[in-house]
Amino acid sequence: MKISIITPCFNSQEYICETIDSVLSQRGNFEIEYIIIDGGSTDKTIEIANRYSDLIISKQYNIKCNDISLRIISEADNGMYDALVKGLRLITGDIVAYINSDDFYLPNAFSAVTDIFTKYEEVKWLTGMPVLYNDRGQIFNCSLPASISRNNIKKGIACIQQESIFWRNELLSSLDYGRLGSFKYAGDYFIWFTFAAQNELYVAQLCISGFRMHAGQMSENRAAYLEELASFVETPNCYDRIKHSLFRPKEWLPNKIKRMLNSKIIFNKNNTWVMRSP
Numbered sequence: 001m002k003i004s005i006i007t008p009c010f011n012s013q014e015y016i017c018e019t020i021d022s023v024l025s026q027r028g029n030f031e032i033e034y035i036i037i038d039g040g041s042t043d044k045t046i047e048i049a050n051r052y053s054d055l056i057i058s059k060q061y062n063i064k065c066n067d068i069s070l071r072i073i074s075e076a077d078n079g080m081y082d083a084l085v086k087g088l089r090l091i092t093g094d095i096v097a098y099i100n101s102d103d104f105y106l107p108n109a110f111s112a113v114t115d116i117f118t119k120y121e122e123v124k125w126l127t128g129m130p131v132l133y134n135d136r137g138q139i140f141n142c143s144l145p146a147s148i149s150r151n152n153i154k155k156g157i158a159c160i161q162q163e164s165i166f167w168r169n170e171l172l173s174s175l176d177y178g179r180l181g182s183f184k185y186a187g188d189y190f191i192w193f194t195f196a197a198q199n200e201l202y203v204a205q206l207c208i209s210g211f212r213m214h215a216g217q218m219s220e221n222r223a224a225y226l227e228e229l230a231s232f233v234e235t236p237n238c239y240d241r242i243k244h245s246l247f248r249p250k251e252w253l254p255n256k257i258k259r260m261l262n263s264k265i266i267f268n269k270n271n272t273w274v275m276r277s278p
Contacts, residue, residue, distance in 0.1 A: 001114050002095070003093050003166075004034075004091035004092065004097075005033070006035050006084060006088065006091065007036045008037050008087065008100065008101070009036060010038065010040070012043075013043040015102040022104035022209075023105060024061065024068060025064060026108070026111070027108065028064075028065055028108070030065050030110060030111075035087045037073050038073065038083075039076060056069075080184075084098055089177065095117055096168075098162075100162075100163070103163045103210065105163075113204075116273050119273060120266070120273075123266075124195070125195050126204055127160060127161065127165050127204070128203075128207060130142070130145065130159070131211070132210055134212070137212065144259070145203055150200055150201070153193060156234070160189070163209035164209045179232075183228055184224065184228065189233075204266045205267040
């Protein structure tokens with residue numbers, strides 16, 4: 001199995017070393033295709049990325065999976081989602097994901113993801129437990145979602161952590177690349193909205209990646225994000241909003257109870273990944 005990872009970046013020298021390391025250091029029975037799409041950085045971002053490329057080409061990097069290919073493209077673009085589209089047009093892997101240049105994957109995340117996709121053909125896209133870490137990469141919060149329904153995704157009221165999403169390549173055939181590339185803030189949710197039209201999102205009780213909280217993030221512009229979101233999601237009615245509001249307190253329940261509430265949950269039992277029976 002080949003996993004394709006894309007990192008859109010621009011002037012990311014502060015964190016990108018940690019991001020790249022978290023991708024290339026994954027161990028397991030799979031190949032990694034890693035594509036870094038840079039928007040023409042003026043700091044040391046490309047210099048850092050090229051150091052990794054040189055190590056891989058010269059076979060000095062300690063590869064812990066079956067094989068790694070690293071491709072770096074640096075040129076002007078129209079923002080993060082334009083860069084992401086460039087990467088999506090190039091990938092050849094069976095499983096796809098993207099991670100921003102200030103976030104990182106946790107050890108052995110790819111191994112768990114490939115185990116789940118290999119075992120369950122019905123799983124077309126997958127997320128893990130939402131994880132938060134600070135600007136020093138210190139994890140301070142992790143939780144299991146009670147449920148992420150297709151209806152809530154289509155209505156724009158689901159909370160999905162982008163960094164922990166993986167999907168089968170086949171889902172990209174339904175994605176409008178032209179429209180995705182035009183977004184500045186809500187492109188990730190446009191992807192989830194597209195996938196949810198035909199496919200359920202499965203949740204693994206697994207820490208895959210996380211969201212780094214630091215000053216100056218694009219996600220801080222909430223108003224612009226909501227404006228873009230409203231341009232494509234279905235408008236939730238009063239019943240949707242009330243149901244969503246009533247469901248929120250269940251996020252405080254113990255994980256064992258939340259597993260019972262989620263019909264699309266995958267968890268580890270006796271050292272193997274199992275799916276909760278309906």
